[in-house]
Amino acid sequence: MKNYRKFGPCAVCKNECKIDDDIVVCPECGTPYHRKCYESVGQCLYSEKHGEGYVYVNPNAQGENAQPQGVGAEADSKKCPRCLKENSKGSSFCSNCGCPLAGGSVRTTTFINGFPINPAPSFEPIFKINENETIDDIKISDFARYIKGNLLYYIPIFKNIGKAGKSRFNFSAFLFSGAWFLYRKLYKIGIIFTSLIIFLSVLSTFIEFTYANDILVSIFKSVGVTSSADITLDKYDLILAQFYALPLLQKFIVFLPSIVKIITFAIMLFSGFCANRIYYKNCCSKIKKIKVLCKGDRKLFEDEINKFGGVNFKIIPFISICYIIIEYLPRFLI
Numbered sequence: 001m002k003n004y005r006k007f008g009p010c011a012v013c014k015n016e017c018k019i020d021d022d023i024v025v026c027p028e029c030g031t032p033y034h035r036k037c038y039e040s041v042g043q044c045l046y047s048e049k050h051g052e053g054y055v056y057v058n059p060n061a062q063g064e065n066a067q068p069q070g071v072g073a074e075a076d077s078k079k080c081p082r083c084l085k086e087n088s089k090g091s092s093f094c095s096n097c098g099c100p101l102a103g104g105s106v107r108t109t110t111f112i113n114g115f116p117i118n119p120a121p122s123f124e125p126i127f128k129i130n131e132n133e134t135i136d137d138i139k140i141s142d143f144a145r146y147i148k149g150n151l152l153y154y155i156p157i158f159k160n161i162g163k164a165g166k167s168r169f170n171f172s173a174f175l176f177s178g179a180w181f182l183y184r185k186l187y188k189i190g191i192i193f194t195s196l197i198i199f200l201s202v203l204s205t206f207i208e209f210t211y212a213n214d215i216l217v218s219i220f221k222s223v224g225v226t227s228s229a230d231i232t233l234d235k236y237d238l239i240l241a242q243f244y245a246l247p248l249l250q251k252f253i254v255f256l257p258s259i260v261k262i263i264t265f266a267i268m269l270f271s272g273f274c275a276n277r278i279y280y281k282n283c284c285s286k287i288k289k290i291k292v293l294c295k296g297d298r299k300l301f302e303d304e305i306n307k308f309g310g311v312n313f314k315i316i317p318f319i320s321i322c323y324i325i326i327e328y329l330p331r332f333l334i
Contacts, residue, residue, distance in 0.1 A: 007019075007023060007025070007032040007058070008032055008056070008058035008059060009032075009059070010032060010033050010034045010037050011031050011032070011033055011037075011044075011045050011046075011056075012033060012034070012037035012038070012040065012041060012045070013034060013037050015034070017032040017033070017034060021034060022034065022035040022036075023035065024038045026044040026046070026056070028044065028047075028050045029044065029046050029049070029050055029054050029055050029056045030055060030056040030079065030080075031044055031045065031046055031056040032056070055078070055079070133159075135158055135159055135162035135163070136162050136284050138284060138287050138288070140155060140159075142287055142305070143155060143158060143283060143287070145302065145305045145306070145309060146283050146286065146287055146305050146308075146309035146310070147283065147309065147310070148309060148310040148311065149310065149311050154276075154279075157276050157280070158280050158283070161276065161277060161280045162280070167273075167276045167277050167280075168276060169272050169273060170271070170272050170273075170275040170276050171272065172275075173271040173272050173275030173276075174268050174269065174271055174272030174275075175268070176319070177193050177194070177197060177267055177268050177271040178190050178191070178192070178193030178194030178195070178196070178197055178271075179194060179315075179319040179323070180271065180275060181193060181194075181271075181275070181278075182194065182312065182315045182318070182319065183311055183312055183315055183316070183319065184279055184311060184312075185308070185309075185310070185311065185312050186278065186279065186282055189278065193267060193271065196267065197264055197267060200260045200263060200264050201260075201264070203260055204256070204257045204260035204261060204264075205257075207253060207256050207257055207260075208257040211253045212253055212254045212256065212257055215246070215250050215253065215254055216254065219239055219242045219243060219246075220239065222242055223235050223238040223239055223242060225239070283309075286308055286309070287305070290304045290305060290308065
């Protein structure tokens with residue numbers, strides 16, 4: 001047991017894959033790789049043997065850990081290539097993590113950004129992704145490195161935008177508007193939308209409680225209404241008559257909070273309908289600029305992609321504070 005290693009040597013560089021290394025394990029045969037080594041070859045070195053039932057054997061394992069499971073070999077159990085749990089010989093899927101086991105059901109495996117993606121069988125036709133396919137002269141693998149989170153949502157959408165010009169309504173951007181753009185590192189439009197929504201909210205609440213309510217209360221008092229229960233059909237007509245008699249400016253003030261809310265909703269709709277297209281154009285622009293700056297230096301390119309791509313988790317507390325401001329600050333100003 002002294003020489004036992006959990007993963008074994010990298011199939012590319014032959015150096016030991018240590019527990020604290022950045023490791024990618026082939027989900028079909030269990031062969032370990034250092035992430036950079038795997039990305040240098042782009043696929044498992046033993047992919048041609050997967051159909052024959054090949055399973056990686058750790059050459060450093062001893063005793064009960066050494067399992068001669070190769071092509072045509074028999075064994076009493078199968079080791080899961082993902083979580084390394086032992087499963088019975090007849091198992092098609094790992095009982096611990098659900099990963100398909102060699103000799104079981106054949107599933108299409110896609111590697112994006114070095115991560116194996118194994119969609120559920122019923123969704124495979126929808127989510128088949130070729131990382132070497134291009135959208136607007138940019139490889140999908142580069143899009144994946146830039147997007148990072150929620151690839152199975154954005155990659156198909158980007159393909160539709162790039163090839164058919166069709167997008168999809170983004171409900172996250174609709175609900176959170178400026179905050180969504182900030183989260184996706186679209187800082188300019190995010191700051192504009194967030195600031196605009198906060199301003200409109202403060203303006204609407206301030207006008208409503210400072211001016212509009214006083215005007216409406218004065219109308220109700222003039223016709224003898226103290227609560228909604230006192231409003232009858234006759235008094236409703238009197239209230240309308242009093243309202244129509246108001247100066248134009250006071251009428252505008254009464255309607256202004258509703259107008260502001262309509263404008264805010266229009267911003268939310270714009271975000272929902274246009275967010276994916278804006279994000280797609282931003283990704284294309286940034287990736288192309290990074291490629292030009294890096295001048296073929298792949299390592300520098302990947303470093304810059306990691307720097308400018310992905311999402312900004314640190315912005316989440318700021319987003320929360322913004323929405324607290326939107327909800328409560330106007331009441332303190334009254």
